[in-house]
Amino acid sequence: MAQAFAGSNPAPRINLMLILILHGIAILEKMRSGFIMRFIVMIMINVNSSKRKIVIIGLHNVGKTSIGRMFISLSPNEALDTEPSINVEKYIKETILGVSNIFVTPGQKRFLSALEHKLHEIIVNSDIIIYVIDAADKKRMEKMIRYFQKVLELISSLYGTQSYAPKLLLLAHKQDIPGALGRKEIKRLFIDPYLSRYSFLSEAKVYETTIYDPRVFIEILSKEIFKHSILNFDHYIVKLHRITRAQVTCLSDTEGLLLSSVGNEEIAFDIAVLSAKIFDILIREKTISSSLTPLVIGDLTFINILSNNLNKKTLIVFFNVSRKKHALSLALVNYKLLFYNTLQKVIETTRCIKTIYQNRYKGETNAS
Ligand SMILES: Nc1nc2c(ncn2[C@@H]2O[C@H](COP(=O)(O)OP(=O)(O)OP(=O)(O)O)[C@@H](O)[C@H]2O)c(=O)[nH]1
Numbered sequence: 001m002a003q004a005f006a007g008s009n010p011a012p013r014i015n016l017m018l019i020l021i022l023h024g025i026a027i028l029e030k031m032r033s034g035f036i037m038r039f040i041v042m043i044m045i046n047v048n049s050s051k052r053k054i055v056i057i058g059l060h061n062v063g064k065t066s067i068g069r070m071f072i073s074l075s076p077n078e079a080l081d082t083e084p085s086i087n088v089e090k091y092i093k094e095t096i097l098g099v100s101n102i103f104v105t106p107g108q109k110r111f112l113s114a115l116e117h118k119l120h121e122i123i124v125n126s127d128i129i130i131y132v133i134d135a136a137d138k139k140r141m142e143k144m145i146r147y148f149q150k151v152l153e154l155i156s157s158l159y160g161t162q163s164y165a166p167k168l169l170l171l172a173h174k175q176d177i178p179g180a181l182g183r184k185e186i187k188r189l190f191i192d193p194y195l196s197r198y199s200f201l202s203e204a205k206v207y208e209t210t211i212y213d214p215r216v217f218i219e220i221l222s223k224e225i226f227k228h229s230i231l232n233f234d235h236y237i238v239k240l241h242r243i244t245r246a247q248v249t250c251l252s253d254t255e256g257l258l259l260s261s262v263g264n265e266e267i268a269f270d271i272a273v274l275s276a277k278i279f280d281i282l283i284r285e286k287t288i289s290s291s292l293t294p295l296v297i298g299d300l301t302f303i304n305i306l307s308n309n310l311n312k313k314t315l316i317v318f319f320n321v322s323r324k325k326h327a328l329s330l331a332l333v334n335y336k337l338l339f340y341n342t343l344q345k346v347i348e349t350t351r352c353i354k355t356i357y358q359n360r361y362k363g364e365t366n367a368s
């Protein structure tokens, strides 16, 4: 493996409670102005899939490495900082729910024939194969289709019609470039002609992606990689939502994955990503903007953001549920209950969530 990236947060546990009150639009607006507010986050818990193997395949320069990096960093700037790959790269996405090992293959012509022999090994036992298409590169579309056919043949030779064949996702990538082909067109070119030969293709899905809109990557992580929940926090999130009369209530992990939400989903995704970014700042930089006023309550970290411009206020609470390095984040947007009553309800809810999590992961958790 040429490169290995660990999960994006070194993220030590939150031991102390800080309540940080952020007045005005400063941080929220700064963040909104960047890309981070555009992430869509959606995840459900799959405790049966704590380790997932994802393989990203495609021709040279289609954006595979950028996509691998995007899954980890959620940051377009970091994701786009790539060189043509010379080997299979491995990226590790660690969430509170488990680990995804993401293998990215090199696409340059000089590696493709060598890779053909290794591809068996790489895709065997994979849970998801992601085939990346540069949807804006019409000149190479034929080549991309031909390489896709090879991938189909390989999957077919490895798995036949077995139901445990890996899930196949096609990314119609570089959607930011004008004229990029959309989902329908990619399906017409890459899937429809081969459906009769490869029955597993009927399960394949096409996502439109661009590095400049990170939400789709989180959507993929959520809907395709960690889906199906047997740990369900919805009851507590719905209850908190009702009591606080918030516009949006959501629970996510500090990697940005949305575990449960009520209210406008777009806002929930944005807030989940915002939470991940704030957590990252808390952990990595330690020093935060002087406009933050720290407050301390118990063993929770609170951040209250008042956004004058948008006339929205957001309360975000970080809390540990285990010894693992990731924490959870509970957020309320435009809650109507008084601030201190809201805090009390939030604290009660975090206790319930901790209990559910700890009951499921006995032994791994910090029985605090
Ligand atoms: N406009 C645009 N450019 C992108 C996007 N994603 C990646 N790129 C650019 O496309 C080029 C190739 O990206 P890589 O991720 O290195 O491509 P790759 O598929 O890994 O290429 P190989 O390693 O050679 O197989 C780089 O210049 C990226 O900055 C995107 O969503 N939009």
Ligand SMILES: [Mg+2]
Residues within 6 Å of the ligand: 064, 065, 066, 082, 083, 084, 085, 104, 105, 106, 107
């Ligand atoms: Mg690459």
